Amino acid sequence: MKHLGVAFFVLLLIQNYGIFLHVEADNGFVKTKGVQLILNGSPYYANGFNAYWMMYVASDSSQRDKVSSAFQDATKHGLRIARTWAFSDGGYRPLQDSPGSYNEQMFQGLDFVISEAKKYDIKVVLSLVNNYENFGGKKQYVDWAKGQGQSVTSEDDFFTNSVVKGYYKNHIKTVLTRRNSLTGIAYKDDPTIMAWELMNEPRCPSDKSGKTIQAWITEMASYLKSIDRNHLLEVGLEGFYGASKQPSNPNFQVGTDFITNNQIPGIDFATVHAYPDQWLPGSSDEDQLSFLNSWLNDHIQDAQKILHKPILVAEFGKSLKLSNNTQRTKLFKTVYSTIYSSASGGGAAVGGSFWQLLAAGLDNFRDGYEIILSENPSIASVIAQESQKLGRLRKMYARLRNIEKWKRAREIKSRGNNNGN
Numbered sequence: 001m002k003h004l005g006v007a008f009f010v011l012l013l014i015q016n017y018g019i020f021l022h023v024e025a026d027n028g029f030v031k032t033k034g035v036q037l038i039l040n041g042s043p044y045y046a047n048g049f050n051a052y053w054m055m056y057v058a059s060d061s062s063q064r065d066k067v068s069s070a071f072q073d074a075t076k077h078g079l080r081i082a083r084t085w086a087f088s089d090g091g092y093r094p095l096q097d098s099p100g101s102y103n104e105q106m107f108q109g110l111d112f113v114i115s116e117a118k119k120y121d122i123k124v125v126l127s128l129v130n131n132y133e134n135f136g137g138k139k140q141y142v143d144w145a146k147g148q149g150q151s152v153t154s155e156d157d158f159f160t161n162s163v164v165k166g167y168y169k170n171h172i173k174t175v176l177t178r179r180n181s182l183t184g185i186a187y188k189d190d191p192t193i194m195a196w197e198l199m200n201e202p203r204c205p206s207d208k209s210g211k212t213i214q215a216w217i218t219e220m221a222s223y224l225k226s227i228d229r230n231h232l233l234e235v236g237l238e239g240f241y242g243a244s245k246q247p248s249n250p251n252f253q254v255g256t257d258f259i260t261n262n263q264i265p266g267i268d269f270a271t272v273h274a275y276p277d278q279w280l281p282g283s284s285d286e287d288q289l290s291f292l293n294s295w296l297n298d299h300i301q302d303a304q305k306i307l308h309k310p311i312l313v314a315e316f317g318k319s320l321k322l323s324n325n326t327q328r329t330k331l332f333k334t335v336y337s338t339i340y341s342s343a344s345g346g347g348a349a350v351g352g353s354f355w356q357l358l359a360a361g362l363d364n365f366r367d368g369y370e371i372i373l374s375e376n377p378s379i380a381s382v383i384a385q386e387s388q389k390l391g392r393l394r395k396m397y398a399r400l401r402n403i404e405k406w407k408r409a410r411e412i413k414s415r416g417n418n419n420g421n
């Protein structure tokens, strides 16, 4: 069975050859080609994690070892993508204390996170604002504008008020043009950053038609790309569909549409989140897993067949407040096998990042979903296995590419000899 699988896989690889043959190395930046991510000329698949707390913790130099130890733990388990916050707006120890005014100590925390990720060969996905009130979010931006006399009434004015949009654009520009105090590299030129994310889980419940969010993404994607053409960009969507595919959603609408939102120019890959325990409260584990299966497969298929873009399962998890470790492990296995079966068949899924990785000694950041790898060997081994499988996939593609390069070199050489005759 195992060998048969590998043989079949090699066949698929040979079939899919042409897709990546002509992609050249690109200075360590992750790029896309069709439904694949590409790194240094080869398809890139990676297992990952979320760690929203990193900048905050790293801004206190006495706590920085916790960030390092999380990265170290992650590397030991083969994790290669870290998604984290490049925002913290207003409130206690913020990055941005008022529009356009930044806290240098906080920025140095983020500098440390990025330089440390590089050290551990981990790519980071940086989100630029929150949908929710935690760390400020769209509510804080709207409150700032209100304080300046703007007639804004709802959090959702974040997406339309021109003063608020100006504040947010300024944040994009400030973060992207930040020069890392430790590496000397501007963020927009740093290949350690895999992608920017416009917003963590954008929602606009006041306009369920989806037009408001569609216009906002269009404007912000184009603005961000005008500053940075090196990096990939994604929206930060959970994956809820608009009217065209309503029945696939859990029982609520948030004003986004997975299809049209991800079709916007400048959006390089799609994301999907999965929290069956929150979205289907009170339902059985069986029902939740069955929802999870179709939810992920629908999005992977749509990314492949409609969007023609890669897709990252950017958040998933199961709270231990509502379940036990066995149930959680089952959910992880379901997500991982869905991702791997797509990836190994040349599909659009590129990896998954679970919510959320924590280091020991950070009890304030526990939310029921946390995983401290060293304290939870059973889930840690499931995570490590997925990393290994995706890593093997990556190596196979790279090997294949080398064989092809060698063949081409030989062809050119023999042509050269013929010409000499």
Ligand SMILES: *[C@@H]1O[C@H](CO)[C@@H](O)[C@H](O)[C@H]1NC(C)=O
Pocket (backbone or CB within 6 Å): 324, 325, 326, 327
């Ligand atoms: C976990 O919860 C499930 C469902 O309630 C139960 O069947 C199972 O025995 C529990 N496992 C452990 C190890 O407690």
